[in-house]
Amino acid sequence: MTAVSVRDLSFAWKRNEPATLEIPEWQVQNGDTLLLRGPSGSGKSTLLSLLAGINTPQKGELSLFDTPLSKLSGRQRDRFRADNIGYIFQQFNLLPYLSALDNALLACQFSTVRKERIAKAGDTPENSAHGMLKRLGLSESQIQQPAHSLSVGQQQRVAAARALLGAPPLLIADEPTSALDAEHRDTFIQLLLDLSAKNDTTVIFVTHDAALARYFNSHVELNNLNKAGVAV
Numbered sequence: 001m002t003a004v005s006v007r008d009l010s011f012a013w014k015r016n017e018p019a020t021l022e023i024p025e026w027q028v029q030n031g032d033t034l035l036l037r038g039p040s041g042s043g044k045s046t047l048l049s050l051l052a053g054i055n056t057p058q059k060g061e062l063s064l065f066d067t068p069l070s071k072l073s074g075r076q077r078d079r080f081r082a083d084n085i086g087y088i089f090q091q092f093n094l095l096p097y098l099s100a101l102d103n104a105l106l107a108c109q110f111s112t113v114r115k116e117r118i119a120k121a122g123d124t125p126e127n128s129a130h131g132m133l134k135r136l137g138l139s140e141s142q143i144q145q146p147a148h149s150l151s152v153g154q155q156q157r158v159a160a161a162r163a164l165l166g167a168p169p170l171l172i173a174d175e176p177t178s179a180l181d182a183e184h185r186d187t188f189i190q191l192l193l194d195l196s197a198k199n200d201t202t203v204i205f206v207t208h209d210a211a212l213a214r215y216f217n218s219h220v221e222l223n224n225l226n227k228a229g230v231a232v
């Protein structure tokens with residue numbers, strides 16, 4: 001099965017303006033770990049927003065795990081995203097006054113399917129979130145602390161736990177390491193990839209940082225994929 005399949009996709013932010021993205025063909029295989037690179041403004045976040053079904057392309061096909069997103073209503077797309085995509089945002093998007101544990105648990109609040117996957121593995125969401133946060137290096141007291149009182153590195157781990165809870169088949173991470181020093185960044189990526197591999201989760205990781213390439217089994221330069229703005 002392919003995790004992502006794109007054909008003749010075109011997306012413009014505004015009608016009658018030149019397209020930001022034109023991608024004739026692109027596939028990501030299930031279980032791949034992919035690094036997506038490109039200069040600032042090249043459309044990386046825009047592409048992620050299409051993959052997550054937050055925005056929809058004006059033309060072309062975009063399927064995730066053989067489900068064409070264009071066939072889903074807005075509400076079905078929201079449900080599909082909650083069930084199937086773990087998303088780590090650049091700014092993490094944690095709720096500041098909720099504890100690390102409750103932030104991680106939000107992933108299950110919006111998805112029965114995630115809860116069911118955990119139940120099938122003989123676990124509870126609370127226990128699974130707690131275990132994930134511990135594996136990501138948070139202490140008992142940090143797990144109970146409100147997110148705003150954690151360091152940037154700790155907040156990033158909470159965002160990773162929330163994204164991975166309930167084993168979504170696709171993890172999307174948008175530059176989540178830009179605030180970290182090299183050592184913390186490398187440890188974090190290694191952990192993220194180890195946890196993803198356990199669930200056979202496909203990973204799409206966006207970064208500017210060429211030094212991270214060695215962690216991923218495929219590499220895509222968005223400017224090679226995207227034909228928008230290129231004369232034919």
Ligand SMILES: Nc1ncnc2c1ncn2[C@@H]1O[C@H](COP(=O)(O)OP(=O)(O)OP(=O)(O)O)[C@@H](O)[C@H]1O
Pocket residue numbers: 013020038039040041042043044045046047
């Ligand atoms: N919400 C939006 N409304 C209108 N235009 C947008 C919006 N978001 C992005 N754009 C435009 O789309 C183009 C691509 O932006 P995008 O944020 O996808 O690039 P990026 O590669 O993720 O950049 P960076 O590495 O700086 O985050 C830019 O020209 C930007 O101005």
